[in-house]
Amino acid sequence: MKIFLFKRLITMIITLLVASSVVFFVLEILPGDPAAVMLGINAEADTLAALRAELGLDKPIAVRYLGWLGDLVQGDLGISYTYDVPVSELIMERVILSFPLAVLSMILSTLIAIPLGIIAASNHSKPMDFLVMIFSQLGIAIPNFWFALLLIIFFSVFMGVLPAGGFAGWEAGMIPALSSLLLPTIALALPQAAILTRVTRSSLLEVLKEDYIRTAQAKGSSLRRTLWRHALRNAMIPVVTIMGLQFSFLLAGTIIIENVFYLPGIGRLIFQAIAQRDLIVVKNLVILLAASVIVINFIVDMLYAVIDPRLRGTQNV
Amino acid sequence: MYERFVEVFSHGMKNRNFVAGGIITIAFFGLALLSYVWSPHPIENINISDKLLSPNAKYLLGTDHFGRDILSMLIMGAKNSIIVAFVAIGIGLGIGVPLGLVAASQRGWTDEFIMRFNDFTLAFPSLISAIMITAIMGPGAVNSIIAIGIFNIPVFARVVRGAALNIWKKEFILAALSSGKSKTRISIEHVLPNTSSVLIVQATIQFAIGILAEAGLSYLGLGTQPPAASWGKMLNEAQTFLHFAPQLAIYPGMAIALTVLGLNLFGDGLRDVLDPKLRRNR
Numbered sequence: 001m002k003i004f005l006f007k008r009l010i011t012m013i014i015t016l017l018v019a020s021s022v023v024f025f026v027l028e029i030l031p032g033d034p035a036a037v038m039l040g041i042n043a044e045a046d047t048l049a050a051l052r053a054e055l056g057l058d059k060p061i062a063v064r065y066l067g068w069l070g071d072l073v074q075g076d077l078g079i080s081y082t083y084d085v086p087v088s089e090l091i092m093e094r095v096i097l098s099f100p101l102a103v104l105s106m107i108l109s110t111l112i113a114i115p116l117g118i119i120a121a122s123n124h125s126k127p128m129d130f131l132v133m134i135f136s137q138l139g140i141a142i143p144n145f146w147f148a149l150l151l152i153i154f155f156s157v158f159m160g161v162l163p164a165g166g167f168a169g170w171e172a173g174m175i176p177a178l179s180s181l182l183l184p185t186i187a188l189a190l191p192q193a194a195i196l197t198r199v200t201r202s203s204l205l206e207v208l209k210e211d212y213i214r215t216a217q218a219k220g221s222s223l224r225r226t227l228w229r230h231a232l233r234n235a236m237i238p239v240v241t242i243m244g245l246q247f248s249f250l251l252a253g254t255i256i257i258e259n260v261f262y263l264p265g266i267g268r269l270i271f272q273a274i275a276q277r278d279l280i281v282v283k284n285l286v287i288l289l290a291a292s293v294i295v296i297n298f299i300v301d302m303l304y305a306v307i308d309p310r311l312r313g314t315q316n317v
Numbered sequence: 318m319y320e321r322f323v324e325v326f327s328h329g330m331k332n333r334n335f336v337a338g339g340i341i342t343i344a345f346f347g348l349a350l351l352s353y354v355w356s357p358h359p360i361e362n363i364n365i366s367d368k369l370l371s372p373n374a375k376y377l378l379g380t381d382h383f384g385r386d387i388l389s390m391l392i393m394g395a396k397n398s399i400i401v402a403f404v405a406i407g408i409g410l411g412i413g414v415p416l417g418l419v420a421a422s423q424r425g426w427t428d429e430f431i432m433r434f435n436d437f438t439l440a441f442p443s444l445i446s447a448i449m450i451t452a453i454m455g456p457g458a459v460n461s462i463i464a465i466g467i468f469n470i471p472v473f474a475r476v477v478r479g480a481a482l483n484i485w486k487k488e489f490i491l492a493a494l495s496s497g498k499s500k501t502r503i504s505i506e507h508v509l510p511n512t513s514s515v516l517i518v519q520a521t522i523q524f525a526i527g528i529l530a531e532a533g534l535s536y537l538g539l540g541t542q543p544p545a546a547s548w549g550k551m552l553n554e555a556q557t558f559l560h561f562a563p564q565l566a567i568y569p570g571m572a573i574a575l576t577v578l579g580l581n582l583f584g585d586g587l588r589d590v591l592d593p594k595l596r597r598n599r
Contacts (some may be wrong), residue, residue, distance in 0.1 A: 015437050026453065027387075141578035143532055146552060146570030153563045164559070255444055256533055260556070271537070274448060286445060297436075 004305060012298045019290045020072070024065050027283050037116035068283075077284045082276045087284050090269065097167060097181075098258070098265035102250040104185040110243065116193075117200025117239075122227060124205060132197060139194025148187035148260040155183060165262040184261045189253065192246050199242045204235040237304075244300045245293075328590045335586025341579025358386035360393050360546050369562050378568055381551070382558060387565070391572050393546035397458070398576070401540075402527030404462045406520050409469020414516070416470070417477030418508060421485060422500040432478070435471040441493040443468040444533065451539040461540040465530045469523050476519045480512040514591035521584030525577045532573050547575050 054059050056067065077087035090247065120132035156164035162183055168176035207213065208231055216226045255267030262268075266285065273281035329335040358376070363383045370380040378387040420431040447464035454460040482491060485508065493503050534540035535549030543550070548569040555565035 011433065015433065018437055026449070137578055137581060138574070140583060142574045143529055143570065143577075145533065145536055146566075146573060149552060149556060149559070149570065153559055153566060157559055157563060231592045255448065256537065259537060270445060271448065282449070286449065289445060 005302070008298060008301055012294060015294050016291055020069060020287050020295065021065065023283050023290070024068060025061075025256060027279050046120050072284070072287070078280045079280055080273075080281050082278045083281075085282055086134070090281065091266070091285065091288070094264060094266045095271045096170065097263060098254050098267065101181055101184055101188065101254055101263070101265060102247060104181065105188035105250060106243070106247055108185055108189040109196055109246075109267040112189070112193040113196030114200055114239070116197045118206060118227070118232070120197070121204035121208065122142060122223065124208075125289050129201075132201070136194045136197045136201075139197075142190065144187050145190050145256045145260050147190055148183065148257055148298075151183045152260075165260070167261075167263050176236055180261075180263075184254075184263060185259050186252065188257050189262070192250065196239065196242060196246070200235070203238045204231060207231045207235040210234075222297050241300050241304075244296050325590055329586060331587045332590055334582040335590055336578050338582030338584070338586055341575060342583050343461035345395060345576045345579060346399065348392055349399045352392045352396045356389040356392050358389045359384055360389050361544050369558065369565075371564070372384045379564060381554065381565055382536040382562075387568055389549060390546040391548070391568060394548040394551065394569065394572065395576070397541055397545060397547045398528045398531055398573075401458060401462050401465065401531040402524045404522050405469055405527045405530075408463070408466025409473045409523060410516070410520070413470040413473030414477050414509070417474040418481055418504040420474070420478045421508070422504045428478075431474065434472055438468070438471045444530070447530065447534060448537065451534060456539040456542060458541045461531060461534045464534070465527050469527070472523060472541060473516070473519060476515055477512050480515045484508050484511045518584055518588040518591065521580055521587060522577065525580035525584070528573065528577055528580070 037083075049058075056064060059067075068078075075088065077091070079085065080087050080090055083090055116132050116135065120129045123129045150162045155162040163180050166180060168180050170177050204227075213226060213230055216230050217223075221229070254265055255271055256262075258267040259266045259271060267290075270282065270285045272278075273285070324459050329339070351556070363385065364380075365383065367376070368382050370376055372379045376386050376388070378391070380386055381390070394484035416431050416435075420428040447461070447468070450464040450467070451457070451460045454463070481504070490503060490507060493507055494500075498506070521524060530549070531540055532549035532552070535547040537552045538550075538553065540549060551569040555562070558565055
């Protein structure tokens with residue numbers, strides 16, 4: 001177990017290093033000089049040079065990479081070129097919108113998906129199963145930004161009960177803030193719920209084929225009892241894995257939905273930062289998102305090994 | 318080859334998903350092909366006096382804010398989606414399949430290196446990377462193809478490697494090895510043909526994902542540029558007119574959802590038909 005943990009830890013650190021260097025060097029080749037962007041087209045040559053020196057842009061690329069990495073580890077994300085405030089502050093401002101949005105849609109999709117998956121699996125090959133699978137297929141096929149537009153048409157244009165976009169801010173109170181997050185939450189949750197329903201259903205059906213389920217049923221356990229006592233817990237392992245992956249992608253996946261609803265979150269920040277060539281914001285955000293995916297993958301792998309000892313030695317299968 | 322096709326087809330006709338998905342997919346491809354020879358109105362035709370019309374005899378689905386025919390734009394959008402998704406799959410297959418085959422035949426360090434690289438690519442939220450790529454290289458159809466294609470590479474590499482590993486354990490591979498064939502030759506002559514069914518199924522799924530990704534990128538204004546028509550861009554433009562022309566936001570979305578649904582159903586059906594052993598409880 002220790003060797004396995006050590007090996008995975010080393011792999012994770014290497015992956016993080018590779019990821020950070022790819023992000024850094026790819027953004028280096030971007031056309032456009034940040035100093036020129038900040039000072040505008042009428043800047044004098046010596047002012048430009050002074051600013052480049054202040055930003056450290058005149059140093060060799062390797063030095064700048066290592067410097068960035070060092071700052072990153074210490075939590076110093078630098079100052080945004082366009083907003084002129086610390087990047088960490090900028091991210092924190094946005095995270096208080098994106099993180100609750102991701103959590104709410106995760107909760108909503110779980111509340112939809114797990115019951116539906118259970119219903120489908122316990123009515124396998126019956127009309128109910130068929131209906132749930134239709135829901136799931138539709139949920140996967142419908143692009144979430146189109147679903148978002150449909151929600152706006154229905155709830156904002158026709159009914160006029162919910163805002164079509166914008167964020168009231170948490171300081172405006174829970175009700176206005178949450179009502180501006182309601183439609184985005186539903187739009188984000190739909191495809192997640194569709195996928196999670198499929199995973200829950202197929203994982204449950206897989207478990208229901210096991211010998212111990214047959215044993216339980218042979219001993220007279222009812223279908224409901226077998227499901228709750230024996231099947232569900234074992235079927236949850238893949239479901240939880242997918243949920244872990246979905247969560248990190250939700251944080252990133254809000255990018256389109258935040259644009260549909262004009263929400264000032266992480267996704268919109270990264271989109272605007274790319275458009276404005278605010279490289280320091282882009283590279284720090286991208287690496288933080290990638291790192292969260294890598295770290296979540298690592299944690300899930302570890303949990304797997306803890307739950308199922310057979311997985312510890314099977315790295316190369 | 319022909320016999321195998323007939324066999325797959327006759328099995329497929331008994332499969333609900335295969336039939337339903339197949340019909341939708343064929344209709345979608347037919348629509349795109351049709352655009353080469355005919356479309357109701359040229360989509361470059363800007364006719365402001367006919368703007369935002371409801372469906373009528375001249376414009377079957379009405380017109381947009383420039384007075385362009387919606388139906389014609391949907392048809393051109395189908396062509397655009399197909400081209401983007403097709404080339405993106407080509408990139409994934411062209412680079413991913415050789416990588417997967419090499420990983421499976423060499424094992425050891427080469428395998429480890431390729432698979433870690435794979436994991437690393439998959440770890441990036443693909444939409445953000447696609448946005449970064451189109452931002453670096455500039456928005457446009459070609460760049461969005463590349464951005465989507467890059468993320469098909471690890472998917473195909475992983476799928477091929479998994480299938481190939483099983484084939485390398487087979488006895489006929491041992492026979493080929495002992496007759497002195499090189500690993501590369503065995504990979505091409507024996508392993509690759511045996512992975513074709515998994516590849517075809519994966520390609521259908523990636524096709525659907527590609528269409529969704531293209532729609533997302535062009536919705537954000539990073540994909541196909543005007544005057545070419547794209548479903549995602551149509552949705553983006555429709556958002557401005559949600560209050561007085563909500564129908565504009567309905568058609569393109571339905572086109573995307575129906576196409577993706579058709580491809581997914583077809584892929585599911587095809588998997589069941591091509592390889593009953595792969596059949597999962599989906």
